[in-house]
Structure formats: C-alpha cells, structure tokens
Amino acid sequence: MGRSPCCDKAKVKRGPWSPEEDAILKNHIHNHGTGGNWIALPHKAGLKRCGKSCRLRWLNYLRPDIKLGGFTEEEDNIISSLYVNIGSRWSVIASKLHGRTDNDVKNHWNTKLKKKLSLSHNTSNAATTSAAPINHIQFSSPTNLPKQEVDHYQTIYKPIFDHSMMMDYQQTPMTSDSTSNSTVNVNILSSPENHGFSPNAFPISNGYASWCDNGGGVIDSGSDFLTGEFDFRQVFGEVANFNYASPWL
DNA sequence: AACGCCGCCAACCGCCTGCAA
DNA sequence: CTTGCAGGCGGTTGGCGGCGT
Numbered sequence A: 001m002g003r004s005p006c007c008d009k010a011k012v013k014r015g016p017w018s019p020e021e022d023a024i025l026k027n028h029i030h031n032h033g034t035g036g037n038w039i040a041l042p043h044k045a046g047l048k049r050c051g052k053s054c055r056l057r058w059l060n061y062l063r064p065d066i067k068l069g070g071f072t073e074e075e076d077n078i079i080s081s082l083y084v085n086i087g088s089r090w091s092v093i094a095s096k097l098h099g100r101t102d103n104d105v106k107n108h109w110n111t112k113l114k115k116k117l118s119l120s121h122n123t124s125n126a127a128t129t130s131a132a133p134i135n136h137i138q139f140s141s142p143t144n145l146p147k148q149e150v151d152h153y154q155t156i157y158k159p160i161f162d163h164s165m166m167m168d169y170q171q172t173p174m175t176s177d178s179t180s181n182s183t184v185n186v187n188i189l190s191s192p193e194n195h196g197f198s199p200n201a202f203p204i205s206n207g208y209a210s211w212c213d214n215g216g217g218v219i220d221s222g223s224d225f226l227t228g229e230f231d232f233r234q235v236f237g238e239v240a241n242f243n244y245a246s247p248w249l
Numbered sequence B: 001a002a003c004g005c006c007g008c009c010a011a012c013c014g015c016c017t018g019c020a021a
Numbered sequence C: 001c002t003t004g005c006a007g008g009c010g011g012t013t014g015g016c017g018g019c020g021t
Helices: A019-032 A041-045 A051-062 A073-086 A090-095 A102-128 A147-162 A232-236
Strands: A167-172 A184-188 A241-244
Touching (some): A019 A041, A019 A051, A051 A102, A073 A102
Antiparallel strands (some): A167 A241
C-alpha cells in the first residue's frame, strides 16, 4: 500500500500559477510568514493549491532573493566542479550560488552544462591521446593520524583528486595567520591551463571538505563543506607537489 | 503558412529524512 | 521504540516557444 497523498488532487488546482495566485501567496507570506506549515498555508491564504505546490512556487519563483537571468561563467564552473565531486546534490550546489535554486541549477545542468561538459570531455580525450596528462601525487610520511585512518582517507581522496580539475598545488611556508600547527598553506596556481575553472571551487564532499582560494590561500582547520577545510598534512603528509589533469578538460 | 522537432523550464511525483507525539 | 506527518530533495514530465524545413 502506497503512501497517502499530501492533499486531495481532485480538490486542488494544478498546472501553471496565475499572476493572481502569485500575488495571493506573496502577500500572505509577506503578512503572515509561512507559519511553519506549508500544508495548512493554502487554506489560510485562500488558495486552491497543494501545500507542496505553494512551497515550490515560493522557493523557486516568488522568493525576494531569487536571482534571475542567465548563469555566469563562474557559476557554470562552480556547478561543473561540484557536480563532478559530489554528484547531483542540487540543493547543496545551489546553496553555494547566491540566489539560485536547486531547480534552477538542475535545469541548467540538464539543458546546458551536461552537454558542454561532455563536449569538453570528448575534445580532451582526443587531445590526450597525443599528450599524456600529468596525474600524480607524491606523499611523504603523514603525521598524527593512525595509519589505518590515513589509509582510509587516502583511499577516499585519491580518486577524488584524480577526477578533479587541473590545478597545480605547491606547498608554501606557513604564514603568521595560520590557525593551527596542522595547517598547510596551499598555493593554487592560476594559469591558462585552468581552462576557466575557478581556482576557488575545489570541493571534496565529506567532513574534511575544503575549498582553496587563489594565490596562496590558507587552508585552515575546520570541517564545513566548501567553506571548511582539509588538513592535507594529516592525511597525505608533506605534499610536496601534485599536479592533476582533469579527465574532461 | 503549416508542420514537426527540439530545447527550455515550471511544476509535479514520489521517495527519504527528521521530528514530535 | 513506533508511527505518522511535514518538509526536503532529486528525477521526471508536459507545455510552450523558437527554429528549420
């Protein structure tokens, strides 16, 4: 037996929203908020709509902070980079793009970026048959973490690195603003070889996830996705130098 | 002008998760 | 601990408009 529907489909209006319905929903939320209950909202607002439909309409279209218009090159880069690393977690990806919704990002990916990326991939495959990409990472002795844990993380991260965008990382001397002894400064070299990919979009999808800013950015201690950090030294030891060529560039 | 194809995008569907009772 | 509900999410669909023939 299936799950009961959230509303009676025979009694609710479906399909495109009219300007009048938009106005009613907008006014109601402006005056009363969502009330923490989307299911009850349409009845209170006088709308013959399913609560879920109201929520979707508000989040994807009526919200005041929605960003309209085409996606920028940088947004494309962030989406592509995140998709490769974390997959189709559209809400996570959208949260990194101010004013974009998961539906927006998903549609944009399905209609434009997917093709763009596969096109680049094909071009790359043709190019790399004559020039082998540089894909290597050099580890030295890791510190602090138990071997088992180091092995575990290396197993996780190595494939992710291998499928990440082309970047050159070079360990640089610690700076005075480093927040812990385990912090490793990583300089991401911006170059034409980045192919337009934003150097500050280098996500890894787990608790140690990180992003790095361009030009000698510091990877601090922390763990929040994309704004958090990843202690390379803990897992990889002294990473002297590693270069990657993305499989699709 | 008529038709068919295709891309885009708003909206729906159904599953999963978190939480309160 | 179980159950039911609401919200959140990703996959999919259907309608519309643009374009080519």
